Amino acid sequence: TQLLEQSPQFLSIQEGENLTVYCNSSSVFSSLQWYRQEPGEGPVLLVTVVTGGEVKKLKRLTFQFGDARKDSSLHITAAQPGDTGLYLCAGARDTGRRALTFGSGTRLQVQP
């Protein structure tokens, strides 16, 4: 059972378009991370957000953590073919448990 729901599951867009990926939960997380995973590789961390309402920017990527720390979004501006991959959100909880809870992922394909 995935505690984190991601939407959309699949996204195919043209180069230059903007997109937003959502990560939602009914649970509160102490921090939330976004990863990108390419075929045959492990997830690579993009960003960690910790404070409710926090916004972080990484070049063309903007990450936001919801005020209640239950949801997050990833916005990509002017997508490029190199952005193609599986985007995963993962939450850590303040229960002392170190394990990350991952969403089911959003598979993004950017067509040139």
Next chain:
Amino acid sequence: GAGVSQSPRYKVAKRGQDVALRCDPISGHVSLFWYQQALGQGPEFLTYFQNEAQLDKSGLPSDRFFAERPEGSVSTLKIQRTQQEDSAVYLCASSPGGPRETQYFGPGTRLLVL
């Protein structure tokens, strides 16, 4: 290398066979995690070590799954009497050990049980 390495990268097993998957974490990393990633899904937690101590094994799906890290560095995930539903990518991650620290993932072992 500086990253987490896993071996083998691919493993094909016949149903009922035992398999052993190896993880070499980043040198000096205290924490080590195993995750299972089914096709088209996000990773799901299996187990967690702090040094040689297995502190959380709540994600292991059955008693056929066993993990160890006897010297606090290399870890092995063993699956006994493999079944088709065990087919997945098994990911290992390590972190320096403090709270809220980044987990660095290896490339995974893709297991196919026929």
